[in-house]
Amino acid sequence: MSASSPPPGPASSSRAGRSARGAAATLHDVARAAGVSLATASRVLNGSERKVAESFRERVEAAAADLGYTANVSAQATARGTSPVIALLVADIADPYFGLIASGVARGADEHGLVVTIAITERDAEREARIVRALRGQRPQGLILAASRTEEPMEAETARELGEYTRLGGRTVTFGPDGLGDRRVEIDNRAGAEALGRRMAERGYRTAIAIGAAEGVRTSDERLAGFRAGFEAAGGTIERVLRGDFRRESGAAAMTETLGEGVATGTLVFAISDVVAIGAMSAIRDAGRQVGADIAVCGFDDVPSSSDVTPALTTVRVPLSEVGYQAFRATVDPDWQQPPLPLEVIVRASTPEVAA
Numbered sequence: 001m002s003a004s005s006p007p008p009g010p011a012s013s014s015r016a017g018r019s020a021r022g023a024a025a026t027l028h029d030v031a032r033a034a035g036v037s038l039a040t041a042s043r044v045l046n047g048s049e050r051k052v053a054e055s056f057r058e059r060v061e062a063a064a065a066d067l068g069y070t071a072n073v074s075a076q077a078t079a080r081g082t083s084p085v086i087a088l089l090v091a092d093i094a095d096p097y098f099g100l101i102a103s104g105v106a107r108g109a110d111e112h113g114l115v116v117t118i119a120i121t122e123r124d125a126e127r128e129a130r131i132v133r134a135l136r137g138q139r140p141q142g143l144i145l146a147a148s149r150t151e152e153p154m155e156a157e158t159a160r161e162l163g164e165y166t167r168l169g170g171r172t173v174t175f176g177p178d179g180l181g182d183r184r185v186e187i188d189n190r191a192g193a194e195a196l197g198r199r200m201a202e203r204g205y206r207t208a209i210a211i212g213a214a215e216g217v218r219t220s221d222e223r224l225a226g227f228r229a230g231f232e233a234a235g236g237t238i239e240r241v242l243r244g245d246f247r248r249e250s251g252a253a254a255m256t257e258t259l260g261e262g263v264a265t266g267t268l269v270f271a272i273s274d275v276v277a278i279g280a281m282s283a284i285r286d287a288g289r290q291v292g293a294d295i296a297v298c299g300f301d302d303v304p305s306s307s308d309v310t311p312a313l314t315t316v317r318v319p320l321s322e323v324g325y326q327a328f329r330a331t332v333d334p335d336w337q338q339p340p341l342p343l344e345v346i347v348r349a350s351t352p353e354v355a356a
Contacts, residue, residue, distance in 0.1 A: 084113065104325035201233075201234030212242070
């Protein structure tokens with residue numbers, strides 16, 4: 001050290017010692033460097049509502065910055081009653097439907113200085129219960145369940161976990177019209193699918209095959225029922241309803257099976273999501289058939305890949321990022337009310353108009 005260099009202060013000495021050990025700064029280190037009690041340092045850095053003198057606050061914050069201290073989220077949750085986290089539960093993070101919803105949740109969280117944590121349920125009620133239990137211990141500020149629910153009563157264990165979470169002050173947001181959660185974000189799947197079915201019949205299609213998920217899955221049931229209502233009211237007939245799930249592979253498998261049984265030229269295929277529709281399109285091509293003029297295909301959601309495939313996919317545009325943003329708003333805004341979420345039929349080359 002040069003003769004002109006000042007002797008190291010408590011913070012720099014503590015930092016040097018930690019650097020040698022390779023250890024992160026602790027709250028004790030900050031309190032010692034600031035010359036305050038551990039309780040005072042905790043109140044400043046962990047968000048306690050108890051007031052601290054401004055001079056002490058400045059000393060603690062300066063010491064924390066100098067030491068590179070990062071607040072313990074668990075300690076903050078204890079002090080505040082909640083952590084600065086929004087938990088988002090999705091069925092499948094690889095599905096762009098959930099990716100777009102997550103982007104909207106993240107946008108809202110960023111505006112409020114919160115962090116989003118994402119968990120994957122795989123539409124498994126037992127797994128969902130375990131995840132909710134683990135998240136409840138972290139005290140997130142809000143809990144968003146984005147996966148489609150079923151008509152079956154909720155598993156008792158999951159219901160208990162959610163009840164305990166809300167009892168401790170958390171807010172739960174779910175999708176759809178069922179009774180789960182404090183608040184619900186609704187997408188009018190039936191009306192959107194009905195408009196699509198009507199538009200397809202107007203384009204000249206008279207025979208359709210539908211690909212849905214298992215009976216009792218609300219989103220699938222609503223979309224199938226809506227499409228049937230619109231298509232049949234305008235003169236069309238649904239010959240078959242194939243069952244699978246929301247994965248691309250499911251759409252491909254269902255389409256491969258029905259192609260083996262025979263599909264007439266001019267048939268329309270309606271899939272409950274774009275991802276399932278794209279799987280069906282792949283199976284049609286693999287069978288040596290043509291998507292469009294031979295077998296037409298339409299989907300639902302308007303995920304980005306629906307306009308990138310060839311031919312581009314006819315679908316129903318759902319503002320999924322806005323859906324996620326509204327779900328976030330529902331967790332933090334006491335006066336939140338859901339605005340109308342516009343759905344729009346987008347006709348593309350996968351459903352060419354049928355010549356009279």
